[in-house]
Amino acid sequence: MFYRSLFTNAFTACALFSGEIALADSFNISNDDSSAYSLINSLGEPLNAGNAILGTFSSGTWSYDVTTSRWNFQGNSYAQDQLKYSDLMSMQNNFTSALTNIPEEQNGGVADGRFNLSGDYSSSLTSPVYLMVTGQDGETALFVFKDVSSDSLLNYDNIDISGTETFDLWLTTKEQALTNELDYYTECILGNINLQNNTIQLLIPEPATATMSLLGLTALMVRRKRK
Structure with a gap:
């Protein structure tokens, strides 16, 4: 049995998908619990705004190898610290919502480092359950969920619930x-975890910051050349 949140609720419905009726189960993800992580930006400040999206990567694009803890894209393998800004933007562009009953932009709003999202997903999905959280400045964190007993990735086709569960x-x-008798725990696969204060720091500096840094460097070079 999964731990029941006092802060969240969800409902079950059927969704019209690809011209046919697809089964849908109720899915709920939250960090509202006192023991859950808090989200902070790259400056260490509580994340005040952004989106949380339950989804998957487009077919044939990015994937994550739980065994090697590496990202794979077009035949290449990357560690987190090897990813470029363009790679991270590519991940965002290839990430699509898995929920079928609400618009993507309403999946989950972030406020004060916390969020809640719930909805129904198509039971035809077989990919890993990914969660992407983005800040208002373009910073990103990505998560997978792992089985407590086996440490294997949670896939959509592993989820077998029915009725209104x-x-x-x-x-x-x-x-x-383990303490809360949950079957799954979170692994942050893109972002920095601080276990001492239970926070997750999002990655990716906003483009404006990088641009300003380049402009500042250019100005210094011009000034030095004039001297």
């Missing part, structure tokens, strides 16, 4: 998952 997931550590 809710599938709840928390942004939480393995130890907290």
Whole structure:
């Protein structure tokens, strides 16, 4: 049994998908619990605005290898610290919502480092369950969920619920998952985790910051040349 959130609720419905009726199950993800991670930006400040999206990568694009903890794209393999700004933008562009009952921009709003999202997903999905959180300045964190007993990735086709049962997931550590009798815990696969204060720091500086840095460097070079 999954831990029942006192802060969240979800509902079950059928969705019209690809011209046919596709089964849909109720899915709920939250970090509102006191033991869950808090989201902060690259400056260490609580994330005040942004989006949380439950989804998947477009077919044939980015994927994550849970065994090697590396990203794969077009035959190439990358560690997190090897990803360029353009790679991270490519991830965002190839990430699509898996929820079928609400518009993508309403999946989940971020406020004060916390969020909540719920909805129905198509049961035809077989890819890993990814969660993307983006800040208002373009910063990003990405998560997968792992089985407490086997450490294997949670895939959409692993989820077998019916009726009005809710599938709840928390942004939480393995130890907290065991304490709260959760079946799955969170692994941040893009972002920096601080276990001491239970925060996740999003990555990707906003483009304006990088642009200003380049302009500043150019100005210094011009000034030095004139001297």
